[in-house]
Amino acid sequence: MGRALEKISSGMAVLSGGILIFAGSVMVVSVVSRSLFQRPVPGDFEIVAMATAAAVFLCLPYTQWLDGNVRVDFFLSKASKHIRTTLDAITNIAFAALALVFCWRMTLGLVDFYTYGDISQIIAIPLWWVMPFAVASFGVLSLNCIYQAVSSLRNEKQ
Secondary structure, three states, X not given: OHHHHHHHHHHHHHHHHHHHHHHHHHHHHHHHHHHHHOOOOOOHHHHHHHHHHHHHHHHHHHHHHOOOOOOOOOOOOOOOHHHHXXXXXXXXXXXXXXXHHHHXXXXXXXXXXXXXXXXXXXXXXXXXXXXXXXXXXXXXXXXXXXXXXXXXXXXXXX
């Protein structure tokens, strides 16, 4: 299961990079168009904001997989390995629970945005399209957290 989660997480991060390249390209085209023709890309801010949101969501699982989230180890630096491992497992389970709540709430937001047809103000992009990225990311993030908690406790017993 670990290899599958790693591949899914890294694939989401690669997709995130592609989305950011797209967002950057939209900004470059808009700035150049504004400079040369006094006509920026309509809705460039909306496009970049929504693309950036999707990209940030997609990076969450891989960051967790790499254990790249910021944490304060100052108080635990002198604790025993057993205590650090146990607290890491507890925080991973708590983070998984939080990610599941976010996944659930984002799913409800997706349904509402889709049902009511919410759109952006300038170029009328449906707002729901970014939500599946968030739902999938929080779902995979929670699986990563659970996997890491179980793995750390299992490795400590060995």
